[in-house]
Amino acid sequence: MAAADRRIRVLFLCTGNSCRSQMAEGWAKALLADRVEAHSAGTHPHGLNPLAVRAMAEAGVDIAGHRSKRPEDIGAGFDVVFTVCDSAHEACPALPGARVIHAGFDDPPRLAAGAATEDEAMPHYRRVRDEIRAFVARIPEELR
Numbered sequence: 417m418a419a420a421d422r423r424i425r426v427l428f429l430c431t432g433n434s435c436r437s438q439m440a441e442g443w444a445k446a447l448l449a450d451r452v453e454a455h456s457a458g459t460h461p462h463g464l465n466p467l468a469v470r471a472m473a474e475a476g477v478d479i480a481g482h483r484s485k486r487p488e489d490i491g492a493g494f495d496v497v498f499t500v501c502d503s504a505h506e507a508c509p510a511l512p513g514a515r516v517i518h519a520g521f522d523d524p525p526r527l528a529a530g531a532a533t534e535d536e537a538m539p540h541y542r543r544v545r546d547e548i549r550a551f552v553a554r555i556p557e558e559l560r
Contacts, residue, residue, distance in 0.1 A: 423453045424559060427494045427511070430501040433458025433484040435468040436521050437500050439545050442472050442479040443552040451556060455494075457487040459507045465525065467534060471541035475549070487511065496559065500548070517558065519551055 428440035437456035444454035461484035472479045487509055494514040502520050524544045528537035 423451055424495045425453045425493055426455070426555075427487060427490070427497045427514070428454070428456040429458065429487065429497055429499050429504045430456075431459050431503045431507075432463075432465075433461040433486075434463055434465040435524055435541075436544065436548065437504075438464060438468055438479050438482050438484075439472055439548045440498065440500055440552055441482065442477045443549050444555070446477045447549075447553055448555060455490050456482070457485050457490055459486075459504050459509070461485055467524065467528070467537055467541050468545075470534075471524075471538065471545045474542070475545060498555075521547055521551075 426444065428437040428444070430437040433456055437458060441454045441456035444452050448454070463484050464479070464482055469480050492511065494511055497511055497514045497516045499516065499518045500521050501523065502518075521544050522540075524537075524541040527540035527544075531537035531540075
């Protein structure tokens with residue numbers, strides 16, 4: 417495969433690798449699979465958020481099989497690292513050769529902290545899911 421035909425290897429990084437980075441990985445695989453090899457990780461992973469899984473499923477993207485992991489669990493060689501929360505941007509590990517781009521998104525669990533039910537929490541997850549989708553769709557332009 418010619419270098420120009422190579423998919424770009426990207427990492428979406430947040431703190432817990434439970435919600436935002438997982439959504440971004442799911443969208444990248446759904447929207448950009450022919451151009452991007454997408455992965456996600458967290459600086460302090462702590463498990464996949466079930467409401468993130470639900471929000472993505474509502475949009476037709478299955479992330480139920482994803483798992484929380486650290487960047488070193490995936491391996492090196494990323495072209496681009498997208499930090500999707502401020503904390504991960506500040507604590508981004510050194511990933512030689514990778515361009516780091518910050519694209520912070522609100523934290524759905526924090527936004528939904530006062531929700532009495534999961535249904536009450538879901539609008540926060542849906543909004544962030546849709547914002548992440550729009551961002552991921554613009555990645556090819558961002559990397560030109």
